[in-house]
Amino acid sequence: MSDQTSGRAARLRPVALRVLLYVLLVLAVAPLVFPFLWMASSALKPPAEIFSYPPRLIPQHVAWENLSEVFRLQPFARQIWNSVYIAAAVTALTCALSLLSGYAFARLRFPGRNLLFFLLLSALMLPAEVTLIPLFKMLRLANLVDTHVPLIILPVFGATGVMATFLIRQFFQSLPPEVEEAAQLDGLGRLGIIWHIAMPLARPMLGAVAIIAFLASWNSYLEPLVFLNRVELFTVPVAITAYTDATGHPLWNVQMAATAISTLPVLLAYVLARRQITDSLAHANSR
Amino acid sequence: MRETLTAYLLISPQMLGFIVVVLIPLIAVLVLSFTDSNLLAPDARPVGLDNYQTMVTEDPAFWRSVVTTGIFAAGLVVINVAMSLFLALVLHRKLRGAQLFLALAFLPVVTSQAAWAIVWRFLLQGEGGTVNSLLSVFSISGPNWLFEAKPALAAVTVVAALKTVGLKAVIFLAALRSIPKEAIEAARLDGAGEWQVHRRVILPLLAPTTLVVVIITLIGSFQVFDYIMLMTNGGPSHATTVLAFAIYQQGFELMRTGYASALAVVLFVITLGLVAVQWWARKEWVHSE
Numbered sequence: 001m002s003d004q005t006s007g008r009a010a011r012l013r014p015v016a017l018r019v020l021l022y023v024l025l026v027l028a029v030a031p032l033v034f035p036f037l038w039m040a041s042s043a044l045k046p047p048a049e050i051f052s053y054p055p056r057l058i059p060q061h062v063a064w065e066n067l068s069e070v071f072r073l074q075p076f077a078r079q080i081w082n083s084v085y086i087a088a089a090v091t092a093l094t095c096a097l098s099l100l101s102g103y104a105f106a107r108l109r110f111p112g113r114n115l116l117f118f119l120l121l122s123a124l125m126l127p128a129e130v131t132l133i134p135l136f137k138m139l140r141l142a143n144l145v146d147t148h149v150p151l152i153i154l155p156v157f158g159a160t161g162v163m164a165t166f167l168i169r170q171f172f173q174s175l176p177p178e179v180e181e182a183a184q185l186d187g188l189g190r191l192g193i194i195w196h197i198a199m200p201l202a203r204p205m206l207g208a209v210a211i212i213a214f215l216a217s218w219n220s221y222l223e224p225l226v227f228l229n230r231v232e233l234f235t236v237p238v239a240i241t242a243y244t245d246a247t248g249h250p251l252w253n254v255q256m257a258a259t260a261i262s263t264l265p266v267l268l269a270y271v272l273a274r275r276q277i278t279d280s281l282a283h284a285n286s287r
Numbered sequence: 288m289r290e291t292l293t294a295y296l297l298i299s300p301q302m303l304g305f306i307v308v309v310l311i312p313l314i315a316v317l318v319l320s321f322t323d324s325n326l327l328a329p330d331a332r333p334v335g336l337d338n339y340q341t342m343v344t345e346d347p348a349f350w351r352s353v354v355t356t357g358i359f360a361a362g363l364v365v366i367n368v369a370m371s372l373f374l375a376l377v378l379h380r381k382l383r384g385a386q387l388f389l390a391l392a393f394l395p396v397v398t399s400q401a402a403w404a405i406v407w408r409f410l411l412q413g414e415g416g417t418v419n420s421l422l423s424v425f426s427i428s429g430p431n432w433l434f435e436a437k438p439a440l441a442a443v444t445v446v447a448a449l450k451t452v453g454l455k456a457v458i459f460l461a462a463l464r465s466i467p468k469e470a471i472e473a474a475r476l477d478g479a480g481e482w483q484v485h486r487r488v489i490l491p492l493l494a495p496t497t498l499v500v501v502i503i504t505l506i507g508s509f510q511v512f513d514y515i516m517l518m519t520n521g522g523p524s525h526a527t528t529v530l531a532f533a534i535y536q537q538g539f540e541l542m543r544t545g546y547a548s549a550l551a552v553v554l555f556v557i558t559l560g561l562v563a564v565q566w567w568a569r570k571e572w573v574h575s576e
Contacts, residue, residue: 051415
């Protein structure tokens with residue numbers, strides 16, 4: 001009898017625990033998801049409904065014109081294009097440079113190898129704000145302020161590129177060098193080996209590097225804020241903050257519409273390539 | 288010999304870029320911090336330690352920003368690590384829908400900080416803001432979040448902490464999966480309950496990962512800029528001005544690039560100190576295991 005009751009208690013307690021865990025889970029995840037729902041809903045509300053009480057998730061009148069306002073008030077299509085081509089350039093250059101140097105740091109022996117690699121790694125710890133003032137002065141002297149050049153070279157040669165090199169080096173260190181040695185015996189030069197053998201082998205890691213580089217560029221805010229003045233040169237993260245009325249007060253519904261438009265492609269990409277993106281970012285951040 | 292030459296050729300594009308974009312600016316910021324450099328003036332004159340003296344003795348905003356940075360960083364680390372550790376521990380239990388919860392928690396991670404900041408600024412509006420409307424359902428009258436000193440600092444801290452919870456949860460989950468099942472089984476056989484298994488077996492085995500996550504989060508928290516700029520602009524009356532934001536404000540809004548460089552050197556030294564602590568801690572940890 002007592003055996004039976006304790007057996008039931010043992011069965012009941014996991015159920016109660018399970019319910020409790022679900023409740024806690026929902027509470028923990030709610031503030032991570034709710035902003036997206038509210039952003040989408042407010043993006044389609046007319047101004048009168050934005051702060052209506054009680055708050056409604058579904059707009060009473062759907063204001064599709066918010067979306068056209070986004071493109072009327074700023075050259076938003078142009079700004080999206082800016083973000084796309086800058087991120088693409090950052091991605092391509094980061095992949096190319098990190099493949100070359102990551103391979104060299106992993107496979108070749110040369111004096112100063114560890115010291116130079118160690119020096120590179122220091123960039124990962126360095127807050128961007130520390131070097132921003134001299135960078136601004138240097139790039140102003142070179143007439144590169146209010147161009148897209150800083151937004152491309154800073155991530156490629158700064159922390160993003162260093163992270164990429166670190167990942168590529170680590171990848172080759174975990175790979176036995178026999179295949180490459182065989183190719184060398186066949187008379188292939190170093191660049192030939194990198195192009196024909198190392199690059200195809202490193203494709204999964206290059207994929208991770210591409211994801212990291214693209215997201216870092218696409219999401220960056222401080223550098224475009226500092227280096228760009230002209231509205232038509234803005235990238236998306238700066239543009240979405242600039243939907244204000246004459247007094248500088250945010251036009252919330254338009255701003256939410258712009259934010260939603262800017263977030264949608266990234267969320268879509270995440271849904272399509274969840275595993276890849278999750279693993280890449282987790283890997284890069286747990287070195 | 289040929290190998291050395293090849294290697295230098297292969298790393299030269301990145302090394303040269305690194306020297307221009309990281310190394311020279313790092314030396315330059317130190318030099319600038321001893322000048323009266325101003326964005327509007329053509330030349331900078333050396334002024335010795337003046338900037339540092341102003342910082343320490345005359346600028347109350349400096350000490351305030353150091354304290355604010357500390358509170359912000361500590362709060363961010365505690366909230367971020369506690370939430371992600373909790374998520375990981377729960378999701379590791381193979382609950383139905385665990386993958387969905389994890390995917391949802393990861394949404395803010397791929398979003399830009401700017402977008403995350405703007406949406407939260409919108410949610411935290413005092414009059415009619417959504418958070419306050421929801422609180423009023425429970426008869427709580429929320430503060431004007433971003434315009435009162437303590438609520439503003441709390442708000443930017445929490446918003447910044449929430450952004451990367453999903454990422455840290457994934458890192459913890461990977462560590463949890465690598466814990467040998469035998470260790471947990473053995474503890475269960477010894478009669479340990481769920482609570483004790485977590486306290487005596489799982490959490491100690493997670494300690495090295497936790498240390499790494501804490502350090503990464505801490506170092507990251509010292510460069511947080513976007514949330515401050517977009518949610519509070521450092522206010523109200525400097526209540527949310529962290530060092531990284533003070534550098535931007537002094538340098539690019541007030542044009543005092545010499546003084547801002549001195550602030551940047553302080554931020555750099557603090558970061559360097561943390562990195563040193565990290566090395567020491569990792570070494571200690573490895574030895575004690």
